[in-house]
Amino acid sequence: MKKIIKNGIIVTAADTYKADILIENEKIGLIGQDLSDPGAEVIDAEGHYVFPGGVDPHTHLEMPFGGTVSKDDFETGTIAAAHGGTTTVIDFCLTNKGEPLQNSIDQWHAKSKDKSVIDYSFHLMVGEMNDAVIDQLPSVIEDEGITSFKVFMAYKNVFQADDETLFRTLEEAKRLGALVMVHAENGDVIDHLVKKALQEGNTDPIYHALTRPPEAEGEATGRAAQLTGLADSQLYVVHVSCQEAVERISEARKKGYDVWGETCPQYLVLDQSYLEKPNFEGAKYVWSPPLREKFNQEVLWNALKNGELQTLGSDQCSFDFSGQKDLGKGDFTKIPNGGPIIEDRISILFSEGVKKGRITLNQFVDITSTRVAKTFGLFPQKGTITVGADADLVIFDPTVERTISVETSHMAADYNPFEGMEVTGQPVSVLSRGEFVVRDKEFVGKLGSGKYLKRARYGDFKLSSEEQLTIK
Ligand code: URP
Ligand code: ZN
Numbered sequence: 001m002k003k004i005i006k007n008g009i010i011v012t013a014a015d016t017y018k019a020d021i022l023i024e025n026e027k028i029g030l031i032g033q034d035l036s037d038p039g040a041e042v043i044d045a046e047g048h049y050v051f052p053g054g055v056d057p058h059t060h061l062e063m064p065f066g067g068t069v070s071k072d073d074f075e076t077g078t079i080a081a082a083h084g085g086t087t088t089v090i091d092f093c094l095t096n097k098g099e100p101l102q103n104s105i106d107q108w109h110a111k112s113k114d115k116s117v118i119d120y121s122f123h124l125m126v127g128e129m130n131d132a133v134i135d136q137l138p139s140v141i142e143d144e145g146i147t148s149f150k151v152f153m154a155y156k157n158v159f160q161a162d163d164e165t166l167f168r169t170l171e172e173a174k175r176l177g178a179l180v181m182v183h184a185e186n187g188d189v190i191d192h193l194v195k196k197a198l199q200e201g202n203t204d205p206i207y208h209a210l211t212r213p214p215e216a217e218g219e220a221t222g223r224a225a226q227l228t229g230l231a232d233s234q235l236y237v238v239h240v241s242c243q244e245a246v247e248r249i250s251e252a253r254k255k256g257y258d259v260w261g262e263t264c265p266q267y268l269v270l271d272q273s274y275l276e277k278p279n280f281e282g283a284k285y286v287w288s289p290p291l292r293e294k295f296n297q298e299v300l301w302n303a304l305k306n307g308e309l310q311t312l313g314s315d316q317c318s319f320d321f322s323g324q325k326d327l328g329k330g331d332f333t334k335i336p337n338g339g340p341i342i343e344d345r346i347s348i349l350f351s352e353g354v355k356k357g358r359i360t361l362n363q364f365v366d367i368t369s370t371r372v373a374k375t376f377g378l379f380p381q382k383g384t385i386t387v388g389a390d391a392d393l394v395i396f397d398p399t400v401e402r403t404i405s406v407e408t409s410h411m412a413a414d415y416n417p418f419e420g421m422e423v424t425g426q427p428v429s430v431l432s433r434g435e436f437v438v439r440d441k442e443f444v445g446k447l448g449s450g451k452y453l454k455r456a457r458y459g460d461f462k463l464s465s466e467e468q469l470t471i472k
């Protein structure tokens, strides 16, 4: 059924204006003043912003990690994402050395297909680069539409790849039109610092942060950026947490290297002192890179404002405090790394960013949606409000004041790291390809309604012929 969203203030990365939106056949059919259509359902958005659905470039749903599996799967994770105003997630598909890449991709399809309530896509982890892997990459790109490869520079003896793998991945990405993503921390140095801490009997959660210093992130970020320049390739640094890493990205960009940076809400509003909370509660804030000293928050905000960092990911990787995080009691290295963030990504950026004057409303849309869609080959199908784009829309109340709490959260984990934080603004209704997923703050979507998205090659905004935007 057709729909018209009336009287809302449309906000894109470029413009803010009042207009109506006609939705037809999953797409935005028309944008204009005083639209009417006798066959259309009318939705009044007076007093609300209408944003393009958020695109979260960084999630780990139902991911095996640290001897357990992340709590939110494609059902609870995408329902929570939708409540938070996100209508597309790009999840990390893990791979195992020596095994066919397609096996891992099939596993990821199996766990998402019947569950996801919003559209989704995958990045592919690259743990080794050799002739056998190189032979499989064309199919990964052409058949699966996976055009971003993730290399971990940390998590020694688990996910960590060596520099040869990183460099060869950059070369292959350049050749094939893919984007290389890095978890940039020096895993070898961290491994040494961790061993020393444990030998000295330092086992509390705070040692997670103290053994992963910002220099280790800055060094790895700079190394990845230099190798990108050498390969004349393209790089996206995930979850940037500190000044050292921002500086390396900024230097690379000044040299003309094609290097992008993402930060996450947790680094913008929480700091290292949270890991010192008593009764092992610091474990709730253990993720990698760790929370940093408070001054880094302003560095990250400034970097978002001036474009040194371009996107916001959630790095959603949730674990219960009870039964999962507590695996690390008496040994911080056994605390599973990650947290429940997906639902609050957009609200935190709006409240702390736009409302507090740190970024503009249009920058907010760019950082949470448009730039992500452009970077990962989804634009203009996703990431903007324009005729012919998918009708992924968020009707957002910019005035409501509320307190974030696990009690009202839709994520599955038993705590919320932002518990007690007061925010202004909330998505009220969310549509995915023209259908309500959330209506008046209630979930009304359908499990499995989310579609798998094949993405365009890096830098290529053109979509396949049937997906080309057409104006009727
Ligand atoms: O601690 C984190 N960030 N967990 C998820 C895996 C990763 O490194 O992104
Ligand atoms: Zn990571």
Ligand code: ZN
Residues within 6 Å of the ligand: 058, 059, 060, 239, 315, 316, 317
């Ligand atoms: Zn991550």
